[in-house]
Amino acid sequence: MTNQLTKDVLLGKSVEELTQWVQQQGQPAYRGKQLYQWLYQKGARSLSEITVFPKKFRESVAEYPIGRSEIHFESTAPDSTRKYLLxxxxxxxIEAVGIPTAKRLTVCVSSQVGCPMACDFCATGKGGFTRNLKAYEIVDQVLTVQEDFGQRVSNVVFMGMGEPLINLDEVVSAVKSLNKDVGIGQRSLTISTVGISDRIRQLAEHKLQVTFAVSLHASNQKLREELIPNAKNYRLPQLLAECREYVEITGRRVTFEYILLSEVNDSPQHAQELIKHLKGFQTHVNLIPYNPISEADYQRPSQQRIEKFTNVLQKAKIAVSVRYSRGLEANAACGQLRASRSAT
Ligand code: SF4
Structure with a gap:
């Protein structure tokens, strides 16, 4: 095991920083641009494969850490979704997921190893928290999926392991790098959170153009605390007030996510409660029918219950879509693959 975490790895650096680095190694400045292209466009995994570098230089820096992970395990679902353990x-x-659709390739990235939020319906939450990821470890996930599919990544969603707003600085750096260095439009990047006090405001102050999604998952405070234990430190009115501030500061709307758990939060009464909270928001609600972790766990609602819930929101003129998890067979829900292969 190398000590890359404490060493100054190359991935995540700007073209200016890479130019500085090659000059420190006694090379001309233009090699910085070459390095930048090989890292972000060609997905180089080691400096020894950068054939435009002189052989002697390549050999002298062959062991220098770039910051790439290794694919430890990969599984492909019948719908072509690929899930990776890196x-x-x-x-x-950690986990990353590649989700191909007709014209797009979306990557679901992790922002932490594990997650401290302990959401009751989530396999990652049940596994505990180890550490935050560095920005380059987030960028690496996107490059890895891009390379494995042999196709450019068009969208990135921060919906894998971890709560992105706990790791705000590294997530913001990763967003900037994915935008500037990897070439993905900020609007094609989605940061998703269950809400951390004051952090939504802090994110807003960065004035990013990203898509911002808040996971409500419950229509009242009591139920929310049962599903998301950390929600007791951040009550619904405060969360919604910060969302309103986010809209004011950024001029961008907030999307709300709501996981549908059978007989828990999916009745028409719950939908009515939700409508009251969303008054005044120009928003879109994504309903996500639950992906069961095990038989003893929460259950996915019937199609009839999903439709009833959707209709109540639509009648109140709330834009709503139902998003089914892709790759159910490949354990595509957050944290499931790592949990199911924890012995490997
Ligand atoms: S749902 Fe998200 S925030 Fe909650 S425990 Fe899982 S990874 Fe963490």
Whole structure:
């Protein structure tokens, strides 16, 4: 195991920083641009494969850490969704998912190893928290999926392991790098959160053009605390007030996510409660029918219940879509693959 985490890895650096680095190695400045292209466009995994570099230079820096992970395990679902377990430099394992559609390739990235939020319906939450990811470890996930599919990534969603707003600085750096260095439009990047006090405002102050999604998952405070234990530190009125501030500061709308759990939060009464909270928001609600982790767990609602819930929101003129998790067979829900292969 190398100690890449404490060493100054190359991935995540700007073209100016890479130019500085090659000059420190006694090379001309233009090699910085070459390095930049090989890192972000060609997905180089080691400096020894950069054939435009002189052989002697390549050999002298062959062991220098770039910051790439290794694919530890990969599984493909019948709908072509690919789920990856990636081994980081310190041996820890994270998940990333590649979701292809007709013209797009979306990557679901992790922002932490594990997650401290402990949401009751989430496999990652049940596994505990280890550490935050560095920005380059987030960028690496996108490059890895891009390379494995042999197709450019068009969209990135921060909906894998972890709560992105706990790791705000590294997530913002990763967003900037994915935009500037990898070439993905900010509007094609989605940051999703269950809500951390004051952090929505802090994110707004960065004035990014990203899509911002808040996971409500419950229509009242009591139920929310049962599903998201950390919600007791951040009550619904405060969360919604910060969402309103986010809209004011950024001029961008907030999308709300709501996981549908059978007989828990999916009745027409719950839908009515939700409508009251969303008054005054120009919003879109994504309903996500639950992906069961095990038989003893929460259940996915019947199609009839999903439709009833959707109709109540639509009647109140709330834009709503139902988003089914892709790759159900490949354990595509957050944290499921790592949980099911924890012995590997
Ligand atoms: S749902 Fe998201 S925030 Fe909640 S425990 Fe899972 S990864 Fe963490």
């Amino acid at each position: 081994r980081l430099a310190d041996g820890l394992i």
